[in-house]
Amino acid sequence: MSSTEEILELRKKHFLAPIVHYYKKPLQLLRAKGIHVYDEKGKEYLDCIGGIVCISAGHNHPRIKEALRKMLDEDEIQHTTTLYLNRHSTDLAKELIKEAPKGIDRVFFSNSGSEANEVALMAARQSTGETTVVNLRHSYHGCTSTALSHCGHSTWRYRAQPTAGVTSALEPYCYRCPFNKKPESCDFECAKNVETTIQTSTHGKIAAFIAEPVMGVGGFISPPKEYFTRVAKIVHNYGGKYISDEVQTGAGRCGGEYLLTKELEIDADMVTMAKGLGNGAPIGAVMMKTEVSDTLGGKMFFNTFGSDPYQTLQARLSIEIIRDEKLIQNAKQMGAFLVESIKTMSRTRKLIGDVRGRGLLLGVELVKNQETKEHASAETAELMELCRERGLLVGKGGLFGNVVRFAPPLTITRAQCEQALKALDESLFELEKRGV
Numbered sequence: 001m002s003s004t005e006e007i008l009e010l011r012k013k014h015f016l017a018p019i020v021h022y023y024k025k026p027l028q029l030l031r032a033k034g035i036h037v038y039d040e041k042g043k044e045y046l047d048c049i050g051g052i053v054c055i056s057a058g059h060n061h062p063r064i065k066e067a068l069r070k071m072l073d074e075d076e077i078q079h080t081t082t083l084y085l086n087r088h089s090t091d092l093a094k095e096l097i098k099e100a101p102k103g104i105d106r107v108f109f110s111n112s113g114s115e116a117n118e119v120a121l122m123a124a125r126q127s128t129g130e131t132t133v134v135n136l137r138h139s140y141h142g143c144t145s146t147a148l149s150h151c152g153h154s155t156w157r158y159r160a161q162p163t164a165g166v167t168s169a170l171e172p173y174c175y176r177c178p179f180n181k182k183p184e185s186c187d188f189e190c191a192k193n194v195e196t197t198i199q200t201s202t203h204g205k206i207a208a209f210i211a212e213p214v215m216g217v218g219g220f221i222s223p224p225k226e227y228f229t230r231v232a233k234i235v236h237n238y239g240g241k242y243i244s245d246e247v248q249t250g251a252g253r254c255g256g257e258y259l260l261t262k263e264l265e266i267d268a269d270m271v272t273m274a275k276g277l278g279n280g281a282p283i284g285a286v287m288m289k290t291e292v293s294d295t296l297g298g299k300m301f302f303n304t305f306g307s308d309p310y311q312t313l314q315a316r317l318s319i320e321i322i323r324d325e326k327l328i329q330n331a332k333q334m335g336a337f338l339v340e341s342i343k344t345m346s347r348t349r350k351l352i353g354d355v356r357g358r359g360l361l362l363g364v365e366l367v368k369n370q371e372t373k374e375h376a377s378a379e380t381a382e383l384m385e386l387c388r389e390r391g392l393l394v395g396k397g398g399l400f401g402n403v404v405r406f407a408p409p410l411t412i413t414r415a416q417c418e419q420a421l422k423a424l425d426e427s428l429f430e431l432e433k434r435g436v
Ligand SMILES: Cc1ncc(COP(=O)(O)O)c(C=O)c1O
Pocket: 052, 111, 112, 113, 114, 115, 117, 140, 141, 142, 143, 212, 216, 217, 245, 246, 247, 248, 274, 275, 284
């Protein structure tokens, strides 16, 4: 076994410069089971971020382990491409399409969310003959070239990254409304801004609009249902395809349907997924309407590892486990319990500015002052350290890194939620005591 110091040294020597790690003293994770992960000393942590929002059915689920063992024992082919037939990818396609919004019946499997978005953006441009895609400020769609050109965070963007054919609408960020509206005075100015953006920064037709139904990297910004209804109409009026990026929100995490697009009745032409789809296996998916898929006909498209048997098997079993163990209902109940508890906590813990999200995709935005809403970025980093000391792993996000992110496996129990809440409350108290 390599020590944490050895691994860190090798990373410093050989990994690319922008590869960072959480925590001042990085954490080496070796084993995992259910919601728990274990470091090299055997210390147990409650994993409330699941990689980065990947663990849906729980780490090392026994059903998945058994199926993988069987595949290996029976010498099932480990790698094959879509140039040959293999039942695992079609079995997954069948199960996944059952969960798709009405009218979406085609799927392609990739290795990641970025690749899924690349395909969706390419398909939108091919099918409309238009170039321009509208995205949202504060959004994130991946680190490949086209996906990155749609990133609404300067922190993730690179110098000289081409962004031709891209324009951004203002963010539907209720807590920090770019129009300075309050819920009582809101008239969906952010939705109307999609139209203004098309009218003022395109030639009047677009290829697509791409958005996450909850903005993950942006800090679990969670616009109301009506926003999407209004925007989808605008997008279609201007000839564009609606791409719903469900890389973080999918796989039942939001506690209503397997896909949030379906629950919110978003009139999407394409939906992309990854993360929770494979419960940790590297797989993404782009789903689309037949009419969009048909426009790609006659061209070649290939992805060496897309549709890999091991990945597609794990994704199908994850869908089945989510159904059989009623994990979507659990996400709804536990998510509601966590939100209510953290809202109550915010009465005494003044660092908490906003609590938001859907199901088990929860953001707690930390602010230095609840009135002025100054971003509490250093405090958020410190809070993560304190939570870690108390055996709780959470993530962080937001343009200014001041949103604590909770995205535990959908199996989380009430007792585990209480344990997480206790660690969070104690950590916030410690921060206040220190006057950080
Ligand atoms: C909403 C969203 N889309 C796309 C991606 C890119 O996925 P991947 O890292 O698997 O390429 C991410 C990753 O965090 C994401 O959050």
